[in-house]
Amino acid sequence: MAQEFEEQEYFVLHLLSVTAEPLGAGSIREELAKNGMDLSEASVGRLLRGLDGRGFTTRVGFQGRLLTAAGEERLSLLQSEREKIVSTGAFLEAVKSREREMLLEILVARRAIEREMAALAARLRTAGDVAALRDILDRQNALLARGEPMASADGEFHEEVARISGNKVLQSAIGIIRKSGEGASFFEYIRTKVGSRVGADHEAVYEAIAAGDPQAAEAAMTRHIDNIIRDVSTYWKDHVRDLPAGLGSRKSRTVRNDPRSGHCRGMPGQNPRREKR
Secondary structure: OHHHHHHHHHHHHHHHHOOOOOEOHHHHHHHHHHOOOOOOHHHHHHHHHHHHHOOOEEEEOOOEEEEOHHHHHHHHHHHHHHHHHHHOOHHHHHHHHOOHHHHHHHHHHHHHHHHHHHHHHHHHOOHHHHHHHHHHHHHHHHHHHOOOOOHHHHHHHHHHHHHHHOOHHHHHHHHHHHHHOOOHHHHHHHHHHOOOOOOHHHHHHHHHHHOOOHHHHHHHHHHHHHHHHHHHHHHHHHHHOOOOOOOOOHHHHHOOOOHHHOOOOOOOOOOOOOOOO
8 A cells, every 4th residue: 555655656746847837636636547546536635735744745826736845855766766676676577467468459459449540630630739749749758858757748649649530439449448458657668678769659640640641640650559569579578588487477466566556557757757648
């Protein structure tokens, strides 16, 4: 439970660190949910009041919260602890318990739906839609340039493409699929670990949508998901197979150190990173 709370604390502090304006409880709750931490409104309120009380955040009237200097120090400490966890192999053990086949099946389902949404977005986009996508990519690139996780921007980009597509059935389907799988932080870590240029695929998708080219948008989104599938397969082959026998079995899901408590899902701060909308 303490580990889960620390994960939530880290996520909120990191979210505030990449946000120039005060962020409200509703927006924070939404971001937590997008990254696998589905808290009630009351739970988010208690979490934020706790951060206020410890001097890590400060409330700005009804506008929301800002990160304090003490909060920046706390965030730095949590970041260092995360990096130690990864270096000791705890993260790999958590990854091992995720069934590779299930991850790949989720990605294949995403590919089928998201390429259709990209094509629709290219047909229906407005100048405002293109500007919104560009803004997301600019924030993504700024995070990468600072060496910070960009998983939040990743999720926001895909959600914006889904919105622009205008197809509510596809939007609902992809929402269910994305919630059933890992957060963007998980895939960001894997892609960085195998040497891929995280975030580069989004530029090609954006350019095709901005140009109003449905075929190019569909092809670019397909390549994007295919690249993730390739990286997941490579990661399992090169980084997971040498772990002790049994870590990858279904029985491993019952180990006392439940990986869902924080070292995989919602890893917004692995440097390799993620998350906002």
